[in-house]
Amino acid sequence: KPLSIGLTGGIGSGKSVVADFFSLLGVPVYTSDAEAKKLMQTDITIRESLIEVFGDSVYSESGELNRAELANIIFNDDEALKKVNTIVHPQVRLHYQAWLKEQGQVPYVIQESAILFDTGLYKNFDRIITVTADPEIRIQRVMLRDKCTRQSVLERMSKQVSEQTKIDLSDFVIYNNSELIIPQIISIHEQLSCL
Template identity: 45%
Template sequence: MKIVGLTGGIGSGKTTVANFFAENKNVAIYIADVEAKKLMNSSEIIKQKLIKNFGKESYIDNVLNRKFIANLVFNNKEKLSELNAIVHPEVKKHFQEFIKKNNDKDYIIYENAILFESKSNLYCNIIITVYADIDTKINRVISRDSSTKKEVLNRMQNQWKDNKKIIQSNYIILNKNLDETKIKVSKIHHILTVSF
């Protein structure tokens, strides 16, 4: 089974690229951030550890208090590392189950903003990095999340720079023009299914 890591900084448009890949029938897509959020609400192991490490305010009526957690971790690298150490092992286990369920597919796209930072790149056969210029990324996140520029920049500080990801990638996609991005995705899909 080919695992294709798909990464890029916040606002680069990774999910848009993942959705383009999803248009191909025989491809399974795993969005680590989405699955992590689901697990933070459904996994008793994660819940107990978050409450132990960050306090009872971590959940309101048994639902993750995302604003509380975000305020704690995005300005504090130690707290962010603590959070990642709790959530990532469970996401990895969940992803292994996903691979078993989808072993009939041509390949699996594993979309993860912190693919390199979490060392998840180590179990990928191919890595694709999506990037865009910094102003485009900031504007995308502000319009998507109603974040402030300062909040976006803080989140960017916790991720690797694009050039560090690019030099370790098999393919790179500049995601500025959607038509061009879609063509690039088609070419990569063709290589992965015909030539690989």
């Protein structure tokens, strides 16, 4: 069975970019955010629980997830957001476990998730990689990427586990300020491939 490696990092750190490079090296990468979005559409347990908690209107008559409606419900309501997470996260965990079993003969696979340390999920991995960059650089990147204000980035950042905590709990750290990330990624890849 391949080793299970967690890849995380704060908003704008560059996790997705790093994940793409691992993918190019042939490493199977599970992108939690994207998979969660798909499961909210396809997973019957999630569907039934969301309807039970938030009402029929979170899915359209044709069965599509009503994202705007759900976004409305959780906007500025941390309790509602927590409820959604409590419904979705366990199913993502199960889906990842099933996916992991299908990956065949590779030394390791990666699960990318922004919230490994927020959820206690990090304890389930064989090794953890954290991508980090200075706050100011991350703010600028996210403002550019999401066309959003500094304030909204700061708000999202303030809800995340601190960089230092993430670094302390990680086995590998990738620095993504102005450093070259490819040599860092190749070095980690070589180490993980011969564990």
